[in-house]
Amino acid sequence: MTRDLTGERAPMSGTSVVREYGPHDTSALRALVSELQDFERRIEPRLRPGAAMAESYMAGLHRRCRDSKGQVFVADVSGTVVGFVCVLAREVFTELDDPVGSCAVVTDLVVLPSYRRQGIGRSLLDRAETYARAAGARELRIGVLARNVDARRLYLDAAFEPYHETFAKPL
Numbered sequence: 001m002t003r004d005l006t007g008e009r010a011p012m013s014g015t016s017v018v019r020e021y022g023p024h025d026t027s028a029l030r031a032l033v034s035e036l037q038d039f040e041r042r043i044e045p046r047l048r049p050g051a052a053m054a055e056s057y058m059a060g061l062h063r064r065c066r067d068s069k070g071q072v073f074v075a076d077v078s079g080t081v082v083g084f085v086c087v088l089a090r091e092v093f094t095e096l097d098d099p100v101g102s103c104a105v106v107t108d109l110v111v112l113p114s115y116r117r118q119g120i121g122r123s124l125l126d127r128a129e130t131y132a133r134a135a136g137a138r139e140l141r142i143g144v145l146a147r148n149v150d151a152r153r154l155y156l157d158a159a160f161e162p163y164h165e166t167f168a169k170p171l
């Protein structure tokens with residue numbers, strides 16, 4: 001079943017796999033980065049539009065993967081890429097008041113709207129965790145906008161706990 005990005009939930013009719021990102025996934029990844037950004041932009045309107053940042057952001061993601069033992073995984077439903085996660089296994093703490101060492105970080109996670117609530121986001125998150133563990137990480141972190149209640153629920157469900165909060169006050 002084909003749906004546009006804002007369509008109703010698509011029943012999972014095909015085979016869903018989480019696999020490593022490959023060069024042939026470039027345009028799908030660009031669309032997903034843009035989707036994620038535009039989703040967050042509905043919560044924080046000061047963000048750049050997805051189309052204005054996706055290309056450069058992807059270059060930055062690949063660079064961070066090279067520097068910090070990272071990997072992009074995509075969710076593939078019968079040949080259609082419907083979601084991705086990027087995980088860095090070794091993000092070194094840099095500040096003197098940080099813990100010593102490093103942790104793993106999920107930098108991005110998104111599933112196309114019509115494929116949500118079918119377990120794909122959780123599968124991507126689990127894959128990121130497995131990758132980080134295999135690379136020797138002892139802790140996995142994810143940043144999320146406080147008002148992104150769906151993502152927060154997913155993380156709490158997956159046994160993450162709130163760790164750091166940023167408070168903001170418009171001036």
Ligand SMILES: CC(C)(COP(=O)(O)OP(=O)(O)OC[C@H]1O[C@@H](n2cnc3c(N)ncnc32)[C@H](O)[C@@H]1OP(=O)(O)O)[C@@H](O)C(=O)NCCC(=O)NCCS
Nearest residue numbers: 109110111116117118119120121122144150151153154157
């Ligand atoms: C967050 C996101 C990746 C979740 O993907 P998903 O494929 O829908 O997630 P899953 O189907 O695996 O959901 C797993 C669990 O997360 C929670 N959850 C996810 N979306 C939810 C929603 N809309 N309402 C309530 N709970 C939700 C539920 O506990 C759910 O388990 P359940 O379906 O058995 O109740 C997806 O909603 C998304 O892409 N959102 C926009 C981008 C985004 O916010 N990314 C995270 C940025 S930090």
